[in-house]
Amino acid sequence: MDIAVLGAGALGSAIGGRLAQSGHAVTLINRNADHVDRMTHAGLMLDEGGRRDVVRVHARQTPDGATPVDLLIVLVKSYHTEEAIRSAQDLIGPGTTVLSLQNGLGQEDILIGVVGSERVIAGKTYVGGVMTAPGVISAGTAGKETIIGELSGALTPRVQAITQAFDAAGLRCIASPNIRGAMWDKLLVNVATGALAAITRLNYGNLYDIPEIAETAIAAVAEAMQVAAALDIELTTTHPGQAWDKAALGLGFEFKTSMLQSLEKGAPTEIDFVNGAVARLGREMAVPTPVNDTLVACIKGVERALSPKQEGQTA
Missing domain, CATH: 3.40.50.720 (NAD(P)-binding Rossmann-like Domain)
Structure with a gap:
């Protein structure tokens, strides 16, 4: 081929x-x-x-x-x-x-x-x-x-x-x-780790060593699962903690998420297609997503800090 x-x-x-x-x-x-x-x-x-x-x-x-x-x-x-x-x-x-x-x-x-x-x-x-x-x-x-x-x-x-x-x-x-369900199952993994690793600048070994990060990740995944349910998406993931556990399966201590790798290069992230997609679809389906909204806001702030607007430029 x-x-x-x-x-x-x-x-x-x-x-x-x-x-x-x-x-x-x-x-x-x-x-x-x-x-x-x-x-x-x-x-x-x-x-x-x-x-x-x-x-x-x-x-x-x-x-x-x-x-x-x-x-x-x-x-x-x-x-x-x-x-x-x-x-x-x-x-x-x-x-x-x-x-x-x-x-x-x-x-x-x-x-x-x-x-x-x-x-x-x-x-x-x-x-x-x-x-x-x-x-x-x-x-x-x-x-x-x-x-x-x-x-x-x-x-x-x-x-x-x-x-x-x-x-x-x-x-x-x-x-x-059921590829749409599979796409959402993978989205849950990215929701769990991508933004949190990028905000904290932690590799997987350190990311998974902090209980408060795990709690936040699982809360973000729970919101995404509620949005998927509202959209009638059939998931294989049955509990938010499964996405958090699956994200690190088989990966080494030093592994870094793609979102973190982007920030380390000074490049924009894919936040709008990950946690941002959850937030957008949540608004469309009237499902609150405060954790994902917060993660999106934090990443947008980090991106701005890496590439500040010119003085006098309007939004």
């Missing part, structure tokens, strides 16, 4: 690297010139469980001039989704499937608006990754599941083929007839 990963940072490189390792032709696309150069000349280095694998991949900074692929995995930051998919038209041919594995909610609607509903399938992944240096990824793939599915709920041949490709690469994959 010809596969491209659009937004191949830490997570995209971990997933794309494992797929390349299993024999697929994989192109990793990332704007970071140092990351692309290192992968091109030395290979992609995946560190996991005390082992380093060097994987040969195709790497490029932009999709310009590329040829169409069978599968385009979208892993850009949520706020770049429309810009990225519009720039990737060279990768999209008559048989291309577009799969979003991004955090949060709402990206599928953006993709459908650009490439059409017939091309887009949805997915969520619990795989983790941290870029420790350009071209070097500390990967968390073992035992971490990825769930994909048609938004219609149909178990189509293309979903089954992608599931098999992931499984063969050691990326446990499940084809789901």
Whole structure:
């Protein structure tokens, strides 16, 4: 299978690297010139469980001039989704499937608006990754599941083929007839840890050592579950604490959430698509979400502190 990963940072490189390792032709696309150069000349280095694998991949900074692929995995930051998919038209041919594995909610609607509903399938992944240096990824793939599915709920041949490709690469994959529920189950995990880790600047080992943080996380997840119930979303998560526990399963002491990694780079976060989505949908469904509202406000404040407005500029 010809596969491209659009937004191949830490997570995209971990997933794309494992797929390349299993024999697929994989192109990793990332704007970071140092990351692309290192992968091109030395290979992609995946560190996991005390082992380093060097994987040969195709790497490029932009999709310009590329040829169409069978599968385009979208892993850009949520706020770049429309810009990225519009720039990737060279990768999209008559048989291309577009799969979003991004955090949060709402990206599928953006993709459908650009490439059409017939091309887009949805997915969520619990795989983790941290870029420790350009071209070097500390990967968390073992035992971490990825769930994909048609938004219609149909178990189509293309979903089954992608599931098999992931499984063969050691990326446990499940084809789901309830992908919307799976998307919300993953959202709950991001709600539990993303904003709290970013606000406190704590890695997982320290984050999980503070009872007050656990209590706040579980309260935020409980609100999200109430919103999901109001939307008639069928969850597999039955208790808020499950999302908090699942978030750290199999990840090391030093692991950092993607939201924290964004702030450490001085970049905006995906808060509007995570806790912000819970708050927005809560307002629409008349479900109070005070904990999530507070987390959104705190992250917005941290983002402003990292990138203050110019004096005299209006809101």
